[in-house]
Amino acid sequence: MTDKGYLPQDKWEPFIESLSNDFRVYAPCEEDGVITFQVLEKGKKVDLSRPSTSAPKGVMFPQSERLFSFDFKKAPESPDKMAVELDASTNMPETVIIGARPCDAKGFLTYDRVYLEVDPYYRERREKTTVVGFCCNGPFAGCFCTSAGGGLAEKEGSDLFVTEVDNGYFLEAITEKGKKLLGRPMVEDGASHADAASKKQEQASKALQKVIPGDPEPRISREAFESDAFWDEVSAKCLSCGVCTYLCPTCYCFNITDEARLEGGERVRSWDACMFHHFTLEASGHNPRGRKAMRLKQRVGHKFLYYVDKYGTIACSGCGRCIRHCPVSVEISGIVARLTEGAQEDQKAAEARS
Amino acid sequence: MSTVQNPYLPEIATVTEVIEETPNIKSFKVILNDAERMKSFTFEPGQVGQLSVFGVGESTFVINSPPTRMDYLQFSVMKAGEVTAAIHDLSAGDQVGVRGPLGNWFPYEMMKGKKILFIGGGIGLAPLRTLILFMRDNRKDYGDITIIYGARSAEDLCYKDELKEWGESKDFNLILTVDANSPGPPIKEGFVPTILNEVAPKPDDTIAITCGPPIMIKFVLQNLEKLGFKDEQVITTLEARMKCGIGLCGRCNIGHKFICKDGPVFSAAELRDLKYEI
Numbered sequence: 001m002t003d004k005g006y007l008p009q010d011k012w013e014p015f016i017e018s019l020s021n022d023f024r025v026y027a028p029c030e031e032d033g034v035i036t037f038q039v040l041e042k043g044k045k046v047d048l049s050r051p052s053t054s055a056p057k058g059v060m061f062p063q064s065e066r067l068f069s070f071d072f073k074k075a076p077e078s079p080d081k082m083a084v085e086l087d088a089s090t091n092m093p094e095t096v097i098i099g100a101r102p103c104d105a106k107g108f109l110t111y112d113r114v115y116l117e118v119d120p121y122y123r124e125r126r127e128k129t130t131v132v133g134f135c136c137n138g139p140f141a142g143c144f145c146t147s148a149g150g151g152l153a154e155k156e157g158s159d160l161f162v163t164e165v166d167n168g169y170f171l172e173a174i175t176e177k178g179k180k181l182l183g184r185p186m187v188e189d190g191a192s193h194a195d196a197a198s199k200k201q202e203q204a205s206k207a208l209q210k211v212i213p214g215d216p217e218p219r220i221s222r223e224a225f226e227s228d229a230f231w232d233e234v235s236a237k238c239l240s241c242g243v244c245t246y247l248c249p250t251c252y253c254f255n256i257t258d259e260a261r262l263e264g265g266e267r268v269r270s271w272d273a274c275m276f277h278h279f280t281l282e283a284s285g286h287n288p289r290g291r292k293a294m295r296l297k298q299r300v301g302h303k304f305l306y307y308v309d310k311y312g313t314i315a316c317s318g319c320g321r322c323i324r325h326c327p328v329s330v331e332i333s334g335i336v337a338r339l340t341e342g343a344q345e346d347q348k349a350a351e352a353r354s
Numbered sequence: 355m356s357t358v359q360n361p362y363l364p365e366i367a368t369v370t371e372v373i374e375e376t377p378n379i380k381s382f383k384v385i386l387n388d389a390e391r392m393k394s395f396t397f398e399p400g401q402v403g404q405l406s407v408f409g410v411g412e413s414t415f416v417i418n419s420p421p422t423r424m425d426y427l428q429f430s431v432m433k434a435g436e437v438t439a440a441i442h443d444l445s446a447g448d449q450v451g452v453r454g455p456l457g458n459w460f461p462y463e464m465m466k467g468k469k470i471l472f473i474g475g476g477i478g479l480a481p482l483r484t485l486i487l488f489m490r491d492n493r494k495d496y497g498d499i500t501i502i503y504g505a506r507s508a509e510d511l512c513y514k515d516e517l518k519e520w521g522e523s524k525d526f527n528l529i530l531t532v533d534a535n536s537p538g539p540p541i542k543e544g545f546v547p548t549i550l551n552e553v554a555p556k557p558d559d560t561i562a563i564t565c566g567p568p569i570m571i572k573f574v575l576q577n578l579e580k581l582g583f584k585d586e587q588v589i590t591t592l593e594a595r596m597k598c599g600i601g602l603c604g605r606c607n608i609g610h611k612f613i614c615k616d617g618p619v620f621s622a623a624e625l626r627d628l629k630y631e632i
Contacts, residue, residue, distance in 0.1 A: 115602070178495050254603050
């Protein structure tokens with residue numbers, strides 16, 4: 001079986017539609033100006049013209065999902081007491097994600113390190129999902145993947161990688177899962193398009209300059225990170241709305257709540273956000289991250305220090321969504337750039353000169 | 355396909371007894387319904403469990419009975435929020451969920467042969483209780499054991515019957531105090547950190563273990579330092595809002611450490627390195 005395929009322009013949509021026969025297919029679809037990953041159904045059109053508004057992380061880690069259900073049963077031996085029965089069975093479909101950008105695909109790797117070994121729900125979805133990545137033609141406002149160890153043509157995290165070329169689509173299998181899709185009807189041999197594709201990928205890789213120093217990833221200075229004055233300054237305009245965390249391909253914090261009916265209910269896991277005041281609010285009224293400066297410090301610290309301490313790499317793929325959609329223009333790339341060791345040294349050198 | 359154990363799935367347990375400790379604290383004895391599982395259940399002193407009331411939610415509490423007494427697991431709960439209010443409504447026979455044991459535990463091996471100083475405030479005696487009883491059940495392994503315990507008022511002291519017995523026992527040197535209201539022998543009047551200064555225990559060959567409200571811990575740590583205790587000799591156990599209990603959900607971290615998974619037990623030296631301010 002080959003690891004290179006090609007779909008001419010007119011076969012692209014029929015190919016994706018045919019996937020729906022065997023998979024649940026998620027693809028970026030536009031609705032009222034907003035592009036989100038939706039289950040592909042008749043009448044929905046795939047829109048790859050610009051990056052999606054939200055990341056496809058919800059496919060692998062739903063915004064809200066049942067962990068188990070509980071049913072109350074009358075206990076025959078003591079009729080005034082209720083017995084409880086739990087059901088944690090799952091039934092997740094084989095799934096394909098079409099059009100994950102390199103930053104989105106890399107986001108799943110951030111999740112993998114945290115969840116793959118310990119979380120059966122994430123693991124089952126991950127095992128049953130094929131990620132079809134899509135090479136970016138150029139950067140959009142706020143993009144900084146090249147400053148986060150990634151790139152516009154980065155294939156890591158994709159199972160199959162698609163590059164627009166020669167009036168069609170070049171398909172490159174990265175994993176065995178990706179290879180399986182190349183065996184499907186309509187896919188032509190792609191060998192003759194490989195050169196054009198790599199040229200295209202090379203161009204794309206050069207299309208975005210680094211905005212944060214550090215190779216391949218930024219490393220932030222612990223000393224600078226501990227400055228309260230810095231966090232007061234950069235968080236002053238933050239509204240604690242949490243949009244940055246909801247759109248982020250790597251933010252993975254969650255809440256667990258019970259949804260009860262009379263005769264039972266479900267325990268549900270839902271996305272939550274470290275930017276919310278009540279995220280860490282305790283019943284006593286005590287709140288270890290009661291000020292927004294502490295919360296922004298937590299979000300940046302988690303991605304660029306704490307996660308690095310644990311897994312050796314940052315938890316940010318530079319997708320730029322938090323920058324594009326922040327209502328008050330809080331820029332994580334700018335914040336991190338100021339905290340990098342290089343920037344700190346430059347600043348000290350400048351202070352010494354003056 | 356998936357072989358991962360489901361860490362979110364509680365075991366069903368039955369409440370066997372409810373004890374009113376104070377006007378807002380109750381203790382709950384529970385046993386796992388699966389008799390085999392109850393028999394094989396093990397934990398270390400200081401580890402926590404998640405207690406569920408299905409339909410309301412779950413919260414984290416220390417297992418405050420010691421692993422040397424496995425007839426039941428005991429949790430003490432202060433009524434403060436939604437879940438704790440629902441727990442307070444439980445009575446014997448009710449079904450709950452238990453996930454655990456979770457987190458780390460008191461380093462009791464390194465405490466062997468040493469003098470032990472417990473400093474507790476309010477419900478903060480609960481995690482100390484498991485270790486106090488564990489040490490009593492292994493009494494010869496440890497030197498003198500001093501317990502300084504305080505609450506707002508005499509009626510707010512937990513485990514009153516036990517305190518009475520501890521006070522009369524040769525196993526412990528027990529010092530009780532209340533902030534105000536209704537002191538009287540043998541109960542002193544004064545905040546726990548102040549009483550600690552009065553008692554002025556010597557740091558030589560001693561390990562101090564403290565738990566209580568954050569403000570108490572803060573001043574206890576300061577006073578222990580003034581008394582000459584090194585950070586390595588001081589152990590505390592922390593609380594935070596928790597959901598998952600397994601270091602994933604993102605609430606209870608101090609830097610890259612999670613209180614639920616890497617804690618709740620930390621030495622003052624570890625907290626210093628983590629730049630944690632109580």
